[in-house]
Amino acid sequence: MTREEVANICKAMSDVNRLRIIEMLTPGEKCGCELLEELHVTQPTLSHHMKVLSDCGLVSSRKDGKWQHYSISCERFAEYKEYLDSISCNKEQNKKVSCCCNK
Numbered sequence: 001m002t003r004e005e006v007a008n009i010c011k012a013m014s015d016v017n018r019l020r021i022i023e024m025l026t027p028g029e030k031c032g033c034e035l036l037e038e039l040h041v042t043q044p045t046l047s048h049h050m051k052v053l054s055d056c057g058l059v060s061s062r063k064d065g066k067w068q069h070y071s072i073s074c075e076r077f078a079e080y081k082e083y084l085d086s087i088s089c090n091k092e093q094n095k096k097v098s099c100c101c102n103k
Contacts, residue, residue: 001079001080001082001083005056005057006080006083008055008056009056009057009058009080011052011056012052012053012055012056012058013058015049015052017039017041017045017049018049018052018053020038020039021035021039021049021050021053021059021070022053022058022059022072024038025059025070025071025072026072028071029069029070029071030069030070030071031064031067031068031069031070032046032050032067032068032069032070033067035050035070050068050070057073057076058072058073058076058077058080059071059072059073060072060073
């Protein structure tokens, strides 16, 4: 996963409603109508949020009649989690050290 892809996912996840959508999709696929009911947003607003989540690859959709059904893209989400897991904080490394610019 590239840094640009990670940045796009972080941007997508920086909205409270999109975080709620991801949480709502965690148990499994949901119809757009269910998301609308729980979020209390308009259909165009939901469409915008779903487009952002789809464009970064976190959410996939399928059409069934007049409704879209959404689910988390498990492969993409796993890649994102793997990237985040690769970042760690080593307290020993974070100790103050002398820097060349302080000389």
